[in-house]
Amino acid sequence: MTPIIEVNNLQRRFGDNKAVDGMTFAVEPSEVFGLLGPNGAGKTTTVRLLNGILPPSGGTAHVFGFDPVTQGQLIRRKTGVLTETPSLYERLTASENLEFFGTLHEIPPSHLKDRVAEMLDFFELTSRARDKVETYSKGMKQRLALARALLHKPPLLFLDEPTSGLDPEAAQQVNDLIASLSHTNGQTVVLASHNLLEAQRLCDRVAIINHGRILALGSLDELSKKLWPVTWADVMFHVKPAEKTMETLKSHPGVIQILDGAKNDAVSIQVDSEAVIPEVIRYLVQEGESILRVNPRDYTLEDIYFALQAGEA
């Protein structure tokens, strides 16, 4: 399948500052791709480069096969962008905001009002559609900005901190929407965020970036395997296991080390692959140990992110 976005050694400098420093990645159709990094990592600049708003200082990029430098307008016809700040016309009403951007995105006049009404309804803004945006709460503004990004049904969405300023309920609604955009509608989403929990839930793959460089790229599973090729299993016993059993276990093939857990009846066993864990359990059961719980340790995106950022530092 041809990637929607192909980026090769992309660079952008502002004076001496390298905002984007040799990024290379591709985004597949219908994928939710995360650009994760702290403020100033280069996320927003990358979105600007890919939409032809900024020219690169070096490298190449293609979006839908178009070059952002010379074909930015063609790209922007097919993208919807939620900017970091809502960027709404506060002196205008919600309807006027959407009708204006719908016109710029060439929605036919005969469909425009219906489409605007549909988006306002979806984002539960219909009752306030004729109010000026300056009277809206932060959450309402964010919902309206999202409505604007989705108005022309773009096949590619760039969402910069989409749940920023939303209460947990509204954030959940937006996250569900992002998931459905990709899985139901087949839209491709590039999510620029530093909300790692959100990214873990939504993204098929992520690029963890800092100082304009990609520190790691891949799915959560790929990244955790790359960072931590060995894994841990936390085992909790009903009764503290016999010392002899645990000593013997240390020499079991695939077992690297055993550490006492926080409680007396718990241990953490480091193994060289997940496949060793069932063998360890089998051995312990055979030895008559009563196991209450076994948790193969999962790494979160947060673990990966901080490990990488710490390595970078």
Add this chain to the structure above:
Amino acid sequence: MNWRSIWAIARKDLKEVAQNKVAWGPAIAIPLIFAIIMPLLFTLVPRFIPVEDVQRELGDIESLLKNLPETVRILFSGLNLEQMFVLYMTSFMLAPLFLIMPLMFSSVVGADSFVGERERKTMEALLYAPTTDMELFLGKVLAAVIPAISLSWLTYIVYIIVVNVASYSLFGRIWFPLPMWWPMMFWLTPAFALLGVSATVIISSRVKTFMEAYQLTGSLVVLVLALVIGQVTGILFLGAGTVMLIGTLIWMIDAFLIYVSIRSFKRNLLISKL
């Protein structure tokens, strides 16, 4: 060129500026002063104050007339002192002041459109729209120029009516406007409107707020004041030919400023200023 987008940008900017009280205060006050208060004042003054007294204050009208070209002096022949006073004041003295309107209206709307958009942090979403830089530029220029010209013309129409009505009993006929007003309305006024907005675009790239741009473009009024002084002192008389000549010069300056403006109105330059 997508004209639907261009008009949408112009309409949006006008809707926005319509909510800016700083912009609309002078837009209401100045036409009111120029089109109603001043002509009423100058046409009604001779009725309440003896012309001799006015003459004493303003200087001898006849000596002022000596500065005028022969073609214009003919207009005054056969008129009495009161008629000469009204004709001189309403047709010549006030004429250059009318050029403040297109200049001011277009620079106010231009400042709100070009700088205000950046100040209110709405520019970024607009830059992500699939319009070309030229379409964005044209939409914003039209938003400034069209109402500036329309409001100026509306003010001229009101002025023409007020002058004729107020001075009808004095002249016994509809006598205004004089020929030099036509090139001023249709040649010089649009040129000044474009001058206001093109100067604003250039200034907007160097300032951060609407008020800064508004104040800086206000300095263009010096141009109009120079014309007023030229007119009063007789150095530069705004006859039809002079108006056409000045208009041509302003259009040439406009062309240069628009060229420079277009070069500076690029997405990559605009985004770097956000």
